[in-house]
Amino acid sequence: MNQHIYINGEYFDRENAKVSVFDHGLLYGDGVFEGMRIYHGKVFRLREHLQRLWDSAQAIALTIPMSIDQMTIDVNKTVAKNDLENGYIRLIVTRGAGPLGLDPFRCSNPQVIIIADTIKLYPEEYYEDGLELVTASTIRNHPAALSPRIKSLNYLNNIMAKIEGLKAGCIEALMLNHKGEVAECTGDNIFLVRDGVLITPPIDAGILEGITRDVVLELAADLGIAVREVPISRYDVYVADECFLTGSAAEVIPAVRIDDRIIGDGKPGPVTKQLTEAFRKLIRQA
Incomplete structure (x- = not known):
């Protein structure tokens, strides 16, 4: 399968889907995520997952650079683009790149990443x-x-x-x-x-x-x-x-x-x- 990974409104293949090594999500685990199932081409309980994502982001003072409605559109588009009937979505929002050090307010450009794939957690x-x-x-x-x-x-x-x-x-x-x-x-x-x-x-x-x-x-x-x-x-x-x-x-x-x-x-x-x-x-x- 030719995988299409969403990063900030653009799609990249697996080998070219990259974020900065200075991203605070990588450096400090500074970000939030959701894992969602795809059944019959639709994301299960998408609205509930997105609301939890927004709540998590608010709790860590992270502003998601789009609305829930736009995120809904982008998630569904990513599922369709990857032609997944059944699978899994990993939705990630990082703080974005910044200088070394803990200060989150020196970061810019939060990264929104949507990965559509298959998953098998247990045999x-x-x-x-x-x-x-x-x-x-x-x-x-x-x-x-x-x-x-x-x-x-x-x-x-x-x-x-x-x-x-x-x-x-x-x-x-x-x-x-x-x-x-x-x-x-x-x-x-x-x-x-x-x-x-x-x-x-x-x-x-x-x-x-x-x-x-x-x-x-x-x-x-x-x-x-x-x-x-x-x-x-x-x-x-x-x-x-x-x-x-x-x-x-x-x-x-x-x-x-x-x-x-x-x-x-x-x-x-x-x-x-x-x-x-x-x-x-x-x-x-x-």
């Missing part, structure tokens, strides 16, 4: 059989330091936890917050099922306010599944009947083992399957 067998988690010693950023609700380019916190998981032989790792409560995984939100009730950490537990998380909560309400957004501990994960993760790239994926403990009966459970099927039906109709 297919994990969606059928479930994946294994390990609890990382690396905790989520303290919300009073850098709010996890900001989807920033600085993902080192998550990467360090990911390294722990991979070294333990697990493709994903569970992260706790500064209070020792369950927050989320390195790239996904987490849900538990106990006695038929769907349980997930609240926003103030130090998590990203996931778009797919919100979709699953909507689907649960439609299906009449009781939901509790409450602080949870590792104990709650250990004794859960079911566990699954959600994310734009991951979609909905079951977890059947954590810290060498089997979750439930060690297989994806009925509520997980019900919500997975409801999610797949929704994206088929998207």
Whole structure:
């Protein structure tokens, strides 16, 4: 596929899509991004993703050099230009180039980058059989330091936890917050099922306010599944009947083992399957 990458209103092939080495997004992780799924040629929940992008940018005092409406047009044009029926969009806004040093107000020309590609976060067998988690010693950023609700380019916190998981032989790792409560995984939100009730950490537990998380909560309400957004501990994960993760790239994926403990009966459970099927039906109709 001849890939067309959008940078500030122009399209470049993969080899020629470049930003300055003095861009503060590269030098300091100073920028924000969104990851979005493409289903049947359309970006799933595009408006919600763009609103979160704008909120993240506002939180770090970064002005996006266009309107949400123009960004919508440019994202859809990029999808069409790359002729992607199903795939993934990585939308990035950096602070732009500036002199060495932390001062963001010496930067100019924020960079808007739209990459349309395919993605496969986890092997297919994990969606059928479930994946294994390990609890990382690396905790989520303290919300009073850098709010996890900001989807920033600085993902080192998550990467360090990911390294722990991979070294333990697990493709994903569970992260706790500064209070020792369950927050989320390195790239996904987490849900538990106990006695038929769907349980997930609240926003103030130090998590990203996931778009797919919100979709699953909507689907649960439609299906009449009781939901509790409450602080949870590792104990709650250990004794859960079911566990699954959600994310734009991951979609909905079951977890059947954590810290060498089997979750439930060690297989994806009925509520997980019900919500997975409801999610797949929704994206088929998207």
